[in-house]
Amino acid sequence: MSRGKIRRARKRLVGEREEALFHLGGLVHDLHRRGGIDPGLLERRSGKIDEIDHQIQLLDWRLETLGRERRARRSGGPIEAGHCLNCRTPFMAEAQFCARCGVPFGPMSDPAGMTMEIEGLPPT
Numbered sequence: 001m002s003r004g005k006i007r008r009a010r011k012r013l014v015g016e017r018e019e020a021l022f023h024l025g026g027l028v029h030d031l032h033r034r035g036g037i038d039p040g041l042l043e044r045r046s047g048k049i050d051e052i053d054h055q056i057q058l059l060d061w062r063l064e065t066l067g068r069e070r071r072a073r074r075s076g077g078p079i080e081a082g083h084c085l086n087c088r089t090p091f092m093a094e095a096q097f098c099a100r101c102g103v104p105f106g107p108m109s110d111p112a113g114m115t116m117e118i119e120g121l122p123p124t
């Protein structure tokens with residue numbers, strides 16, 4: 001996936017997030033006025049915003065990874081593929097799981113239906 005595509009997807013998510021927050025604010029106000037806030041409903045709405053945050057984080061991570069790959073290709077140096085989303089430990093392109101916390105780096109699940117490919121990376 002190209003950087004431009006990731007940026008556009010990210011922008012769309014940020015917009016969705018703002019909209020979701022806006023509606024959540026309106027909802028809380030409305031419920032408060034009527035004298036009852038349903039915690040279950042709030043939790044679901046908040047969960048949706050958390051989910052969007054998570055997707056934005058994934059896209060940021062990909063942009064970071066793509067930038068790093070580009071720099072590595074230019075310099076011909078060893079390639080660090082990214083940071084573990086769980087503990088922020090850097091990992092190499094061919095790593096199957098995080099060396100520190102053990103989180104697997106298999107094909108990333110992607111709610112937007114996109115898959116990331118790391119290409120052109122030589123083995124160490």
Ligand SMILES: [Zn+2]
Binds near residue numbers: 086087088089100103
């Ligand atoms: Zn980790």
